[in-house]
Amino acid sequence: NAGVTQTPKFQVLKTGQSMTLQCAQDMNHEYMSWYRQDPGMGLRLIHYSVGAGITDQGEVPNGYNVSRSTTEDFPLRLLSAAPSQTSVYFCASSRTTTDTQYFGPGTRLTVL
């Protein structure tokens, strides 16, 4: 039981490049979400999903896309990276929409 896994752990991009951050969970959780963590800001919700095929926007969705084709996977796509997207990204999942969320190890992204 690996819990919530994220790849890569570190990534450096140039402005304008695109990439996908991968997230997977093996706990059969219905709810999955992406947060970004910036210094002095806590964690803020980017996008979330309440089940396969269902996604919605969080607080800071601009510049990011998500999809949820399976229960296990919830990738986050950066369409055209900008320096403002330099951050640490966390994926989290929970059994239901109100249960405890468990976090992946995070991805540190730097956009030059």
Add this chain to the structure above:
Amino acid sequence: AQTVTQSQPEMSVQEAETVTLSCTYDTSESDYYLFWYKQPPSRQMILVIRQEAYKQQNATENRFSVNFQKAAKSFSLKISDSQLGDAAMYFCAYRSANSGANSKLTFGKGITLSVRP
């Protein structure tokens, strides 16, 4: 909208002593959950403790306990017998118990706890 406030950016405690981390929140809901997460230098977000708002009894997990004051909207974390491994950033977080809400975790800005040997 719910807000979570951690007003102390940093705290320090002597090893083996007790420390209390403060958190206040604002909500118009009556049913919700409150959490404390620990983030050590490894960056991993680790659940420390969870409190259901409908429970009057304060949650306890080994050396960690909370003081939940629903009327005052206060949720403090007490760490007893502090250990060097407790040094980390601690986040207080709120989640609605309404399954129809977007169910996000609302986080405070965190507090950095250092432990002096």
